[in-house]
Amino acid sequence: MEYVVGVKILPRTEVLDSQGRAVEKTLSHHGFENLSGCRVGKYVTLNIKADNEDSALKEAEKVSEFVLYNPLIESFEMEIVK
Amino acid sequence: MSMRIGVVRFLGTNCDRDIYKAVEWAGHKPHWLWYADHFDSNDVDAVIVPGGFSYGDYLRSGALAAKAPVMSDLVKAADKGLPILGICNGFQILCEAGLLPGALVKNEGLKFVDRWQALKLENSCEHWGADKLQQTQFPVAHGDGRFVIDDEGLKQIQDDGQVWWTYQEGNPNGSVADIAGVMNKKKNVAALMPHPERAMAAWMGSDEGLQVFNPQ
Numbered sequence: 001m002e003y004v005v006g007v008k009i010l011p012r013t014e015v016l017d018s019q020g021r022a023v024e025k026t027l028s029h030h031g032f033e034n035l036s037g038c039r040v041g042k043y044v045t046l047n048i049k050a051d052n053e054d055s056a057l058k059e060a061e062k063v064s065e066f067v068l069y070n071p072l073i074e075s076f077e078m079e080i081v082k
Numbered sequence: 083m084s085m086r087i088g089v090v091r092f093l094g095t096n097c098d099r100d101i102y103k104a105v106e107w108a109g110h111k112p113h114w115l116w117y118a119d120h121f122d123s124n125d126v127d128a129v130i131v132p133g134g135f136s137y138g139d140y141l142r143s144g145a146l147a148a149k150a151p152v153m154s155d156l157v158k159a160a161d162k163g164l165p166i167l168g169i170c171n172g173f174q175i176l177c178e179a180g181l182l183p184g185a186l187v188k189n190e191g192l193k194f195v196d197r198w199q200a201l202k203l204e205n206s207c208e209h210w211g212a213d214k215l216q217q218t219q220f221p222v223a224h225g226d227g228r229f230v231i232d233d234e235g236l237k238q239i240q241d242d243g244q245v246w247w248t249y250q251e252g253n254p255n256g257s258v259a260d261i262a263g264v265m266n267k268k269k270n271v272a273a274l275m276p277h278p279e280r281a282m283a284a285w286m287g288s289d290e291g292l293q294v295f296n297p298q
Contacts, residue, residue, distance in 0.1 A: 011187075015230055016256070018188050042141075067149055070142060070178065072185045073230060 003048050003056035004082040009069045010041035044068055045081060053080050085110045085127035090156070090172075092117040092136035092147045097169065097279060101132040104279040108295035117150040123159035128209065131156075133170030133223075133277060143186060143226040144174030153179050160271050165209035167294075168273030170224055173263070181271045182264055183239055184231035190256025194225040198287065199262075199276055200250040205243040207265055207272045211296045218290045220276035222254055227275040229257040229264070242267055247274050 011017040017039045024038035046063060050056035060078050069076040087105045089112050091098045098114075105112040115121050115129065117136075136147035147153065153175070160166055160181050168176040176182045189195060199222040206213045231239065236258060239245055247263035255275075263274030278291030 014232070015187065016190065018190050018192050018228075018256075022192055067141065067145055070145065070185055072232070073187055 001050065003050055003053060003080060005046045005048055005056055005060035006079045006081045007044045007046065007060060007064050007068055008041065008077045009074050010039050012073055012075050015073050056080065086113055088113050088115040088121065088126040088129040090115045090117065090129060090131045090152055092150060094135040094138055095132055096134035097132040100279045101130050104282055104295050107282055108292055115152055117152045120151055120155050123155060123162065123164050128165040129156060131168040131172030131175050133172055136171055136175060144171060144178040147175045148178035157181060163268065163270050166271045167210050169277060170275055173273035173275055174226065176271060176273050182266055182273055183235055184229055184264065186226050187228050187230055188226050189228050195254040196223045199254055201247045201262055201276060202250050204245040204248050207246055207269055209270060210272055210294050212294045214293055215290055219288060220278050220291055221280045222276045224275055227255040229261045231258060239264060246272055
């Protein structure tokens with residue numbers, strides 16, 4: 001079976017996210033008063049051939065750790081999309 | 083002493099010819115190393131990873147380049163003690179390859195900075211002879227130059243004398259502790275964001291960059 005796994009990559013909270021800050025500033029200048037934070041990251045989808053969801057997620061984890069995210073500055077989460 | 087210096091080229095490297103010239107001007111023999119090829123570390127006395135936008139900075143600056151075939155040999159060569167210098171994107175690549183501590187992220191002010199930058203030599207690196215320059219100025223030109231490292235890592239590189247250069251008279255990108263360049267623990271791998279190869283002659287604005295390419 002082929003699964004589509006989504007990998008969400010966000011800057012770690014302790015690393016200043018300058019893009020998120022810039023987006024947040026622009027939004028607050030436009031009157032979005034209830035907004036109290038914004039972080040900008042990436043979303044990657046991987047098409048993976050696997051026997052079940054668990055193995056697809058395991059493979060996606062390996063790929064993420066190999067190159068998709070840098071643990072010094074980012075964190076990641078995975079989800080089965082399809 | 084004239085050395086044979088490998089100059090790595092990735093798709094998107096754009097300071098490769100400047101480095102080639104800088105190496106020649108410093109009296110050494112440059113030797114191209116193609117990203118998709120392997121190389122024998124016995125064929126070179128040192129390697130420089132130049133600046134540019136390898137792989138178009140996709141994913142993260144330097145992340146994809148760090149996985150190229152040439153880098154697997156460079157990582158092994160670093161372990162054996164080969165002197166390696168990274169400049170700008172070369173710095174990002176060496177961090178992503180795990181040869182240097184920390185990481186480089188988008189400039190704090192989000193703007194690409196392109197200017198002459200005052201620098202201070204914090205600790206010397208025997209392989210890249212900038213010892214004569216305690217203070218200098220080199221051009222900086224980068225969008226992802228903010229050096230980040232956690233508190234523990236920062237303390238460790240400061241205690242071990244791994245901070246090579248710091249920014250003076252203003253920090254152009256928000257780097258932690260004004261760090262502009264670092265070395266690995268063994269100090270055979272060194273890198274900086276500024277471009278010494280753009281300060282090679284008086285008509286460029288300064289010839290002090292020449293000294294970086296002239297090891298002691």
